[in-house]
Amino acid sequence: MAVFNLRVNGERMSVDVAPEMPLLWALRDHLGLTGTKYSCGIAFCGSCTVLLDGEPIRSCATSVESVGEGEITTIEGMSKDGGHPLQRAWLAEQTVQCGYCHPGQLLQAAALLEKNPHPSDDEIDEYMAGNLCRCGTYLRIRKAIRRVEEGRI
Amino acid sequence: MKAKDLSRRDFVKTTGAVGAGLLIGFHIPWLQGCAGAAQLPAEGGMQPNAWIRIDPAGFVHVVYDDHEMGQGSSTGFLMMVCDELEADWSKIVWEPVPTDPSNWVRGISTGGSTTIRLGWAPLRNAAAQAREVLREAAALRWEVDGSECVAKEHQITHASSGRSLGYGELAEEAATLHVPDDPPKKSHEDYWLIGHSTDRLDLPDKVTGKTEFGMDLRLPGMLFxxxxxxxxxxxxxxxFDDSAARAVHGVVDVFEVEGGIAVVARDTWSAFKGREALEVDWDPGPFADQSSETLKARGRALAGQPGDVQREEGDFAGGIAQAAQVVDASYDTHFLDHVPMETLNATAWVRGDRVEVWCPTQAATSGQRMAARIAGVPEENVVFNSMLAGGGFGRRLNSDDTEFAVKVAMKVDAPVQVVWTREDTFAHGFYRPYTHQTMRAGLDAEGWPVAWLHRIYGQPPRGTTTGGAANPPYTLPNFLCDNHLEDWGIPIGPWRSVGNTQTCFAVESFMDECAHAAGVDPLVYKRRLMEDADPRLLNCVSMVAERAEWGREMGERQGQGIAAWTCFGSWGAMVAEVTVAPEGTVKVDRVVAVMDHGIIVNPEAVRSQVEGAIVLALTATLKAEVHIEKGAAVESNFHNHPLLTIREMPSVEVHFVESTEVPGGVGEPPIPPPPPAVCNAIFAATGVRIRELPVDKELLKIS
Known part of the structure; x- marks a missing residue:
């Protein structure tokens, strides 16, 4: 056990956990940030995606001790009151069904547009292919990203 | 008033003043035999199981009992109330599912694509009742004739005097008036919300992470x-030896429950770590020799033997004897897991003879019963909180999530959340059943069917395995559908579209084979045979052929395939276009769908359901399978059970038939057509017939 002072959504948050505990569970079970989801536990589905210094990571396979001073952004910190252009575009396209994978989808998409503000469809697909959605909302995810890319939000 | 305060014991009258405005109670029928629906005694009769309440502030509270798991029906349900009531959409309040199902008139269970279609008539009637008594109340207050008063935009207006009163202001008075049984309902052309795409109410919280799914529940002092x-x-x-498990930091207890060993910890991860550290000597059980291969062999062995007749019309043997040509083929579909993204979970808290459960479920009634049975308490001692679910697809109709949560909670002095790993969720599924389906058709000299056999080998219950086979949408003389159903001890259950997904694959593939055997274009062949049998499906087929430009020129190793099916009160036809790579990989380029759902309440939400159904069905066509070896599931996580990704998405075009017929089901009807449409397209592209799912690309390699 060790105390880690994490930087999460612009705040300092401290957890006293085993160093190898995946960030996912520190967020969900110790910091009350349940917007980050567990689904596979082996970094194969993307539901647990958060940003670490702007890079999408799978928090189910990232230990707390490895995060260090990095700035973590979870869905709760993506915007104040859902105002991020991607969140608004997600609503404009009525993208979501059950919604479970979408915190991860949104953060992955945010990282994409940060790096590449005008991705092609192939580039969108390449970047988003690790984020699975069982409800099958992929086409709307693509459309919502396109909406932001084109400034239609 | 919270939804849980409303029950038939509290409200023997269907309407009346409760000191809180106008209350209209009504009854939503329950689809008997709906998969997973718990049976309730008939005493409920026509007593109310849903309410519309208009409070003095003018808010319209809608209490009903269906679960939201992403299908969007909650929004559609409220849209029907709002339109018929002439209410303000911003004042409609969606109440949670009741927490005491034992005190409810119908079994609380969401499945069978029923929410909108069963709610359609009673819901609009109740909303019209509310509207009419509000109008009457205004007329009485103004001492004018009711016919001079108009309900619109959440108020009653008297046009000639220019007076108006809001619904909230009239609610108390309206509650004292006689409610007409069958008030006039709006006509189709007057709907301003029904049929107009409306943003789903559950989505804003889902894009900010605020939505609390079952696994997100956090209670003071809870354990995992x-x-x-x-x-x-x-x-x-x-x-078992639990010494290493107990040594894991955070683990607070390890104990055996019926059917498993529970590791309880301060957080989920410690519980997982402790559980991995268990050393267990498992008893392989009575089905240790069972495998997918043994089942396939058994299915093949029985293929030539008559089974239990499911439906017979005419004389199959006589028809075959007269046939100019006999076509034979058999098809296999494998076990499939539902794979909801939120793994199964439930939280339970047992205090003396009181139990509280929080579960993302499709079946609150059976969940409550399960909790009561496990804990040995009366059902009414169980408060059952239905949480939003991260996908269901039929998996959450089984109450094994609640079962294990209560088993563990009984030995813990705190609320405890039992979280299934993805591996647990695969290993202990209630799968779509395996089937071996034998098809045989006799064709006359022109190639038209004069005899038809559909024999299904699978597992009981019959509906789960064979649903849809007995009534294909074609005119088929001398028809025989029979089954060999054997219990293999492998848990099966309703999987989105229940039975139809397997049987449509066999029927629609085989019909394509018959068309080719007859030398007739499959579209022409199918159209002619469904002309009398299923005119609404024929219409979908004709439309989809046009929209997809059926018969258009395709490139090398490219092809089009068509499939159509009728189930859950809706009709659907799809054309798939594929490209098959030299190494056998199938790329689905395009899917065009035409769906006839009758009246569509919320078009954009329905479109989204159809798109998503196509994705789920393509995963079943190209990727997914659960193998059984040594009586256990082989697939365990997404590394060996992939799902379709965004990269593999075809272009998808969804068209709706304009209709004023009653609404049909939405969630399930678009599931069956894609697999046979894709396999028929593969045949058109390569000449290779796929008779087993998922598609084996080895069969499609150019050697």
């Missing part, structure tokens, strides 16, 4: 648990 269960079905525990 993981349960290790025998890998083989009906296996057991011979012995």
């Amino acid at each position: 648990a993981s349960v290790s269960r025998p890998p083989a079905y009906q296996g057991g525990i011979r012995s």
Whole structure:
């Protein structure tokens, strides 16, 4: 056990956990940030995606001790009151069904547009292919990203 | 008033003043035999199981009992109330599912694509009742004739005097008036919300992470648990050593419950770690020799023997004897897991003879019963909180999530959340059943069917395995559908579209084979045979052929395939276009769908359901399978059970038939057509017939 002072959504948050505990569970079970989801536990589905210094990571396979001073952004910190252009575009396209994978989808998409503000469809697909959605909302995810890319939000 | 305060014991009258405005109670029928629906005694009769309440502030509270798991029906349900009531959409309040199902008139269970279609008539009637008594109340207050008063935009207006009163202001008075049984309902052309795409109410919180799914529940002092269960079905525990598990930091207890070993910890991860540290000698159970291969062999062995007749019309043997040509083929579909993204979970808190459960479920009634049975308390002692679910697809109709949560909670002095790993969720599924389907058709000299056999080998219950086979949408003389159903001890259950997904694959593929045997274009062949049998499906087929430009020129190793099906009160036809790579990889380029759902309440939400159904069905066509070996599931996580990704998405075009017929089901009807449409397209592209799912690309390689 060790105390880690994490930087999460612009705040300092401290957890006293085993160093190898995946960030996912520190967020969900110790910091009350349940917007980050567990689904596979082996970094194969993307539901647990958060940003670490702007890079999408799978928090189910990232230990707390490895995060260090990095700035973590979870869905709760993506915007104040859902105002991020991607969140608004997600609503404009009525993208979501059950919604479970979408915190991860949104953060992955945010990282994409940060790096590449005008991705092609192939580039969108390449970047988003690790984020699975069982409800099958992929086409709307693509459309919502396109909406932001084109400034239609 | 919270939804849980409303029950038939509290409200013997269907309407009346409760000191809180106008209350209209009504009855939503319950689809008997709906998969997973719990049976309730008939005493409920026509007593109310849903309410519209207009409070003095003018808010319209709608209490009903269906679960939201992403299908969007909650929004559609409220749209029907709002339109018929002439209410303000911003004042409609969606109440939670009741927490005491034992005190409810119908079994609370969401499945069978029923929410909108069963709600359609009673819901609009109740909303019209409310509207009419509000109008009457205004007329009385103004001492004018009711016919001079108009309900619109959440108020009653008297046009000639220019007076108006809001619904909230009239609610108390309206509650004292006689409610007409069958008030006039709006006509189709007057709907301003029904049929107009409306943003789903559940989505804003889903894009900010605020939505609380079952696994997101956090209670003061709660603990977390993981349960290790025998890998083989009906296996057991011979012995176990928990010393290493207990040494894991954060683990607070380890104990055996019926059917597993529970590790309880301060957080989920510690529970998982402790559970991994268990050393268990498992009893392989009675089905240790069972495998997918043994089932396939058994299915083949029985293919030539008559089974239990499911439906027979005419004389199949006589028809075959007269046929100019006989076509034979058999098809296999494998076990499939539902794979909801939120793994199964439930939280339970047992205090003396009181139990509280929080579960993302499709079946609150059976969940409550399960909790009561496990804990040995009366059902009414169980408060059952239905949480939003991260996908269901039929998996959450089984109450094994609640079962294990209560088993563990009974031995813990705190609320405890039992979280299934993805591996647990695969290993202990209630799968879409395996089937071996034998098809035989006799064709006359022109190639038209004069005899038809559909024989299904699978597992009981019959509906789950064979649904749809007995009534294909074609005119088929001398028809015989029979079954060999054997219990293999592998848990099966309703999987989105229940039976139809397997049987449509066989029927629609085989019909394509018959068309080719007859030398007739499959579209022409199918159209002619459904002309009399299913005119609404014929219309979908004709439309989809046009929209997809059926018969258009395709490139090398490219092809089009068509499939159509009728189920859950809706009709659907799809054309798939594929490209098959030289190494056998199938790329689905385009899917064009035409759906006839009758009246569509919320078009954009329905479109989204159809798109998503196509994705789920393509995963079943190209990727997914659960193998059984040694009586246990082989697939365990997404590394060996992939799902379709965004990269593999075809272009998808969804068209709706304009209709004023009553609404049909939405969630399930678009599931059956894609697999046969894709396989028929593969045949058109390569000449290779796919008769087993998922598609084996080895068969399609150019050698």
